[in-house]
Amino acid sequence: MAEKEMRVEKHPVLGVMGRGRRVTIFLDGEPITACEGEPVAAALYAAGRRVTRYTRKGHEARGPFCMIGRCTECSMVLEGWGMVRTCMTPVREGMRIWTPGRKGG
Amino acid sequence: MDTGQEGRMRLPEESCTLVAVGAGPAGLCAAREAAACGVRTTVLDENDKGGGQLIKQIHRFFGSREHGAGKRGFEIALELAEDCANAGAEIRLNHRVLGFFEDGRLLVEGDFIYVLEAKAVVLATGALERSFPFPGWTLPGVMGAGAAQTLVNVHGVLPGKRAVLVGSGNVGLIVAYQLLQAGMEVVGILEVEDRVGGYEVHESRVRREGVPIYLRHRLLAVEGLEGVEAVLAKDLEKGTVKRFHADTLCLAVGMIPQAELASMRGCRMVFVRELGGFIPWHDGDMRTDRPGVYVAGDAAGVEEASIAMDEGRLAGVAALEDLGALSPNEARKRKEELKRRLNLLRGGAAGRPRAMAKERLAAGWRHR
Amino acid sequence: MKGDWEKVWEEARERPVALVDCRQEIPCNPCEEACRKGAIRVGEDLCSAPVYDPGRCDGCGRCVALCPGMAIFLLDRRGGDGQAEVTVPWEMCGEIVEGERIWAVDGKGKVLTEGKVVKIKWMGGRWPTRLVTIRIPEERALKVRGVRFRENSVGSSEEVDQEYDLPEDYPVCRCEDVSREEVLKFLKMGLRSLTALRRSSRVGLGYCQGIYCQEQLRKELGMVTRRSEEETGMFKVRPPVRPVKLGRLGGVNG
Numbered sequence A: 001m002a003e004k005e006m007r008v009e010k011h012p013v014l015g016v017m018g019r020g021r022r023v024t025i026f027l028d029g030e031p032i033t034a035c036e037g038e039p040v041a042a043a044l045y046a047a048g049r050r051v052t053r054y055t056r057k058g059h060e061a062r063g064p065f066c067m068i069g070r071c072t073e074c075s076m077v078l079e080g081w082g083m084v085r086t087c088m089t090p091v092r093e094g095m096r097i098w099t100p101g102r103k104g105g
Numbered sequence B: 001m002d003t004g005q006e007g008r009m010r011l012p013e014e015s016c017t018l019v020a021v022g023a024g025p026a027g028l029c030a031a032r033e034a035a036a037c038g039v040r041t042t043v044l045d046e047n048d049k050g051g052g053q054l055i056k057q058i059h060r061f062f063g064s065r066e067h068g069a070g071k072r073g074f075e076i077a078l079e080l081a082e083d084c085a086n087a088g089a090e091i092r093l094n095h096r097v098l099g100f101f102e103d104g105r106l107l108v109e110g111d112f113i114y115v116l117e118a119k120a121v122v123l124a125t126g127a128l129e130r131s132f133p134f135p136g137w138t139l140p141g142v143m144g145a146g147a148a149q150t151l152v153n154v155h156g157v158l159p160g161k162r163a164v165l166v167g168s169g170n171v172g173l174i175v176a177y178q179l180l181q182a183g184m185e186v187v188g189i190l191e192v193e194d195r196v197g198g199y200e201v202h203e204s205r206v207r208r209e210g211v212p213i214y215l216r217h218r219l220l221a222v223e224g225l226e227g228v229e230a231v232l233a234k235d236l237e238k239g240t241v242k243r244f245h246a247d248t249l250c251l252a253v254g255m256i257p258q259a260e261l262a263s264m265r266g267c268r269m270v271f272v273r274e275l276g277g278f279i280p281w282h283d284g285d286m287r288t289d290r291p292g293v294y295v296a297g298d299a300a301g302v303e304e305a306s307i308a309m310d311e312g313r314l315a316g317v318a319a320l321e322d323l324g325a326l327s328p329n330e331a332r333k334r335k336e337e338l339k340r341r342l343n344l345l346r347g348g349a350a351g352r353p354r355a356m357a358k359e360r361l362a363a364g365w366r367h368r
Numbered sequence C: 001m002k003g004d005w006e007k008v009w010e011e012a013r014e015r016p017v018a019l020v021d022c023r024q025e026i027p028c029n030p031c032e033e034a035c036r037k038g039a040i041r042v043g044e045d046l047c048s049a050p051v052y053d054p055g056r057c058d059g060c061g062r063c064v065a066l067c068p069g070m071a072i073f074l075l076d077r078r079g080g081d082g083q084a085e086v087t088v089p090w091e092m093c094g095e096i097v098e099g100e101r102i103w104a105v106d107g108k109g110k111v112l113t114e115g116k117v118v119k120i121k122w123m124g125g126r127w128p129t130r131l132v133t134i135r136i137p138e139e140r141a142l143k144v145r146g147v148r149f150r151e152n153s154v155g156s157s158e159e160v161d162q163e164y165d166l167p168e169d170y171p172v173c174r175c176e177d178v179s180r181e182e183v184l185k186f187l188k189m190g191l192r193s194l195t196a197l198r199r200s201s202r203v204g205l206g207y208c209q210g211i212y213c214q215e216q217l218r219k220e221l222g223m224v225t226r227r228s229e230e231e232t233g234m235f236k237v238r239p240p241v242r243p244v245k246l247g248r249l250g251g252v253n254g
């Protein structure tokens, strides 16, 4: 988390991009800074996290592929709800998400 | 929800005169035509914003005045949605259509699941990014070019630091440029053919930024442990293999019309290579072979936003005509004007094969 | 086109004039709409290339900002001192400031010369484009199509051992994690349709409903059956076409 966030600071066409309030969410128990309302998958990317799940068969890492809710590669477990497509799930303060198939998790 | 006699759960039901599925340029334009004529119209889209593909496009668009040319994609999206709402259509965002049954009813999920019945349904569900399997394609960091575009332009988040793009069509060129705009490095664009697929003007834009386009290079594989670390491509001229250091690979290898709903409804599906794959058969007025079902935009063949708008308008007019809301004379006049514009839009070298495919469809489409 | 540019070159001695570099059949005419002087014409046939008359251009720059192809530039040789001012549309990231030195490049991205930024102007609607004017030696001016900070391109690659071994197996279906080898195995066993493949290997049975794998499967099937894509057909789609939280779909009659 020491790394710089992967966010567009100032865009040559869009200017300073409007973002939601800074909040904390938890990925496998670890706090991550996110912006309220952005998709969870985008927040993970901004924090430099690209793995959203591990496959059952080969324990291979997978990450978001379509960003529009079609491929389901970004599916993660949202505590208190169940499996969600994180590219379509907006960030809420304090939400806890878990990486399916993660070893030792 | 109460339980019906057969022990099945009874879903809430609703009805409306015209429904457009998809709030992209095609759906919005179809709905606007209908609503402006006083017909009760609803637009459904699963996205939380109206405009379809356009909301992630930050470049200025081709076309002419009727298509908002010279304006940026998201700007056109805002205007179309506003126009449509002002005409009196109800736009329901975050409403996904789950099913379209042979009896003509739509199954929709909004805050709850309900059934929607309509006299006319315009399917304007757009297209899906094409991809193909290769070693490493499931690694995090491999994504559709549109996915990368959504990340940078809609969410303001970078997918990585260094990207390789696959495909030098207009989408690949435009997305490469937009990744640069957002501050990413673009290591190169791979193209198997011996020439660039997109327009010269788009090619020149990325070349000016120093992005190399590797012609006759085939993507072989992506390497990495828990994400993309390198991209391998074969130089088909020299027979050698090149390794590019990158953390992101974007696939821009075309779009596939998305018309599952039409096939579920029982519409006749035909395979038209020039238009991207399987599409519902439709006549020159965008009618499918099922009564009251119309199709428009990328779902009726992958083309351009300007074409999607005019096809949407055409589908709207055809539906109005069939509903008896427009006199045959008025309908004919409007349809002629729209078809004239569509012909002009498909007039260039890139558009002619698509124009011919559409003509063959209108003529009935037999196997060659 | 050549003659055109000679005229641009001459007119640019008097005032800034546009240089239109758009030759393909693009369904597009904002340049014509932008010009209040009637200097650019596309006409009824939207796909024809623009016809431009430098004699009518007053160098206002509107077309430069609005051309979606970023294919129009301005040339100004009024100084008459062997230097020219060239204006290009610019939408790149990073800050660009007056007085700064920058590379001028041609349409292929080749560096032509180094120049100085003399003017920056925003133009073109609510989300405008920057028009960047640079001063460079006159003889290069007609070729300039862009500016950039870096001299060299960022592309970098290394050659790999010729005998590079490709992994042979990889997933075809992302959702159900079905590998290519498995699919080939079922094809060898004699399965000949999408439905049969789906039933035995679970390929295409995932939440995405086979939208990503089915093209590849049609291709593999086509190779053994010699059937066309249309004959092979599509996966049969069932509702829901999008994943729904279990239980919400209870007993739908469909």
Ligand SMILES: Cc1cc2nc3c(=O)[nH]c(=O)nc-3n(C[C@H](O)[C@H](O)[C@H](O)COP(=O)(O)OP(=O)(O)OC[C@H]3O[C@@H](n4cnc5c(N)ncnc54)[C@H](O)[C@@H]3O)c2cc1C
Residues within 6 Å of the ligand: B021, B022, B023, B024, B025, B026, B027, B044, B045, B046, B047, B051, B052, B053, B054, B057, B060, B061, B062, B063, B095, B096, B097, B098, B124, B125, B126, B127, B146, B149, B170, B171, B174, B175, B296, B297, B298, B299, B302, B303, B304, B305, B306, B307, B308, C241
């Ligand atoms: C990178 C890129 C650049 C482009 N540049 C240009 C350009 O410069 N000029 C140009 O003319 N065109 C351009 N296009 C093409 C243009 O964006 C499309 O042709 C156009 O958006 C198609 O419009 P549409 O209405 O058919 O579909 P879309 O815009 O794709 O809209 C379809 C909508 O349907 C919704 N939907 C789908 N299924 C369902 C469902 N089951 N339930 C509810 N809603 C659903 C989707 O959420 C979506 O909003 C570009 C495309 C891309 C990818």
Ligand code: SF4
Residues within 6 Å of the ligand: C017, C018, C034, C035, C036, C037, C038, C039, C040, C056, C057, C058, C059, C060, C061, C062, C063, C064
């Ligand atoms: S610079 Fe102005 S006057 Fe000249 S062609 Fe462009 S829009 Fe017309």
Ligand code: SF4
Residues within 6 Å of the ligand: B201, C020, C021, C022, C026, C028, C029, C030, C031, C032, C042, C049, C050, C066, C067, C068, C069, C070, C071, C072
């Ligand atoms: S606006 Fe630009 S891209 Fe379009 S026709 Fe005119 S010069 Fe060509």
Ligand code: FES
Residues within 6 Å of the ligand: A041, A063, A064, A065, A066, A067, A068, A069, A070, A071, A072, A073, A074, A075, A085, A086, A087, A088
């Ligand atoms: S990234 Fe494809 S469903 Fe979320």
